[in-house]
Amino acid sequence: MSTTERPRILVVGGGYVGLYAAKRIMKKMRYGEATVTVVDPRSYMTYQPFLPEVAAGSISPRHVVVPLRRVLPKAEVLTGRVTTIDQDRKVAVVTPLVGEAYELPFDYLVIALGAVSRTFPIPGLAEQGIGMKGVEEGIGLRNHVLEQLDKAESTTDEDVRRKALTFVFVGGGFAGAETIGEVEDMARDAAKYYSTIKRDDMRFILVDAADKILPEVGPKLGTWGKEHLESRGIEIYLNTSMDSCVDGRVVLKNGLEVDSNTIVWTAGVKPNPALARFGLPLGPRGHVDAEPTLQVKGTDYIWTAGDNAQVPDMAARKAGVENAWCPPNAQHALRQAKVLGDNVISGMRGFPQHPYSHSNKGAVAGLGLHKGVAMIVMGKMKIKLKGRLAWYMHRGYHGMAMPTWNRKIRVFADWTLGMFLKREVVSLGALETPREEFYEAAKPAPAPAAATAPAEKAKAS
Template sequence: MSTTERPRILVVGGGYVGLYAARRILKKMRYGEATVTVVDPRSYMTYQPFLPEAAAGSISPRHVVVPLRRVLPKAEVLTGRVTSIDQDRKVASVSPTVGAPYELPFDYLVVALGAVSRTFPIPGLAEQGIGMKGVEEAIGLRNHVLEQLDKADSTTDEEIRRKALTFVFVGGGFAGAETIGEVEDMARDATKYYPTIKREDMRFVLVDVADKILPEVGPKLGEWGLEHLKKRDIEVHLKTSVNSCVDGHVELSNGVIADSNTIVWTAGVKPNPALARYGIALGPRGHVDVDGNLQVRGTDYVWAAGDNAQVPDLVLRAQGVENAWCPPNAQHALRQAKVLGDNVISGMRGFPQGEYKHASKGAVAGLGLHKGVAALKFGKMTLRFKGRIGWYLHRGYHGMAVPTWNRKIRVFADWTLGMFLKREVVSLGAMENPREEFYEAAAPVTAAAEAKKAAEKPKATAS
């Protein structure tokens, strides 16, 4: 971390909004006008819409992330967490990954912490659940699912096989529907290499408290997606919640029971709890309360956007829709970040700030290879696509939306190779504990040496 007399613009969070806002500020800023500092516990930004495809092996996990230091070479990038903020002193408390915490003064603040998984006090969930918010979880899910196939193929115990081949997904929004679609596709392909496992031996279960799935693409495409998943022998339980999942024994509110080693939790998100320690105005659900110009209410030096902010939808409000808020998706986050970056520069120079207005362009979702839905809006007209065309539109949109041309090219290269080469179905479960094998080899030797030394010590003392 460098010290400077220039004003500091502190960006808390290196996700979609943090990355794009910092890039915009650096692009618009005059040379030497300010120092931009980005603080995040990870040194990379994750493009979350690609996590289901990374879990299915359609995209290399490295191509789903964007290294912050490479994309923001003119910014300070600090790996750590901003644990609290003193607004009176304009000082942030930073806890680095190693070393003692320290204070970081700032003049302007951008809050882009994003969201965390929304969970409930369900017995066994913390011990059994697998999230889908980060690339680490996507890799872990892929390895875990293939490892369950390895287990089932290596035993004749029916109870063990049944538990290994049952996969429960909770949440029917984008993350849940896309993940179960991609993972089921991968598992179906993998059965070609397991002589004792057929698709009929596997049980995929999707659970949601709502009465529909994929609400973001509209009722018609959501209904098509529901019927499509059912045709693939995926059990779907709507208006249903999870009562318990202790030791993998999943009990649903409708009485259905499923014993499973795999419980994937994608039932929504909530604002990062750390916001409560930042001394800024929060809405009723914990989001940062911002005006139409993305400035935090009651301040003239703090801005926020993305999943952690309650951003008014000025387009819908102009049409008479009261209390309309922008949904937490990549489409809005990208555009909010650009407006936020421009407003930080304007606020720093004392110029008027612009308001964020964006009419939704629609939504796309992938449900596995060659399967998807897309609802594209052109003014008051909405065009709906499903099947292979919806899948092409899904990949085309997100392929162009992923940050940097470096990542765009790598992602499209992955997809192109996937057209000619078979999907990899190898499990790298040892990645979860890479030192385990070495420890098992080294520990006995070390223990034997210490035992020998202890045995020789009395002899040396006696002589």
């Protein structure tokens, strides 16, 4: 970390909003006008809409992450966490990955911590559940599912086999529906290479407490998506929830009980709980309360946006929808980040702030290879697509929304190669414990048993 006499713009969080806001600020500010510092526990940003395809092996995991230092070469990038913020002194406390915490002064502050998985105190969930918020989880889920097929092929115990081939997904929004669609596709392909496993031997279960799945694309497309997944043999249970999953014994509210080694939790998100330690005004669900200008309420030097912010949806309110808030999706995060960056520059120079307003352009979702749903909003007209065309819309939109041309090209290259080459179905589960084999080879050999004394040998004979 360098010391500087220039004003410091501190960006807390290096996710979608943090990356794009910092990039916008550095593009707009004059040479030497300020120092931009980005603090995040990871040195890269993850494009989360592609995690289901990472789990299915359609995209290389390295291609859905963007290294912060490469994209922001003129910014300070600190790998650590901001644990507290003293607004009176304008000082943040940074805890790095190693070493002692230290104070970091700032003049302007951007809160972009994003969201974390929304969980409930369900017995067994912490021990058994698999989330889908990070690229590590996407890689882990892929390896885990393929490992279950390996286990089922190798065992003669029917109970072990049945448990390995049962996959439970909790949450029917974008993350849940897309992930189960992609993983089922991958497992169906992988089963071709196992002599004793067929798709009919596997059991895929999707559970949601709501009365529909994919609410983001509307009721008609949501119903089509449900029927499509069911036609592929996926069991869908709505208006129900999971009561417990201790030791893989999944108990649902509707009375169904199954044993499963794979419990994927995608039941929504919540604002990062670290926000509670920053002394900022929070909404009823823990979001930072923001003005339409993306300034934190009651301040003129703090801005926020994205999943951790409660931002008024001015376009919806102009259309007559009261108390409308911007939903937590990539569409809003990208556009908010640009307005936020411009407003930080304006605030630093003493110019007026501009409100954020964006009309919803629709939503797209992929449900596996060549399958998807899409709702495109054009003015007052809504175009609804399903099947292969919607899948092309899904890939086209997210492919172009992926940050940097470097990553766009790599993602499209993965897709292009996938048209001609068969899907990889190898599990690399040892990635999670890479030193285990070396440890076994290097650990000291046990001491040999003491030799029996000659007198004792003679006595024994």
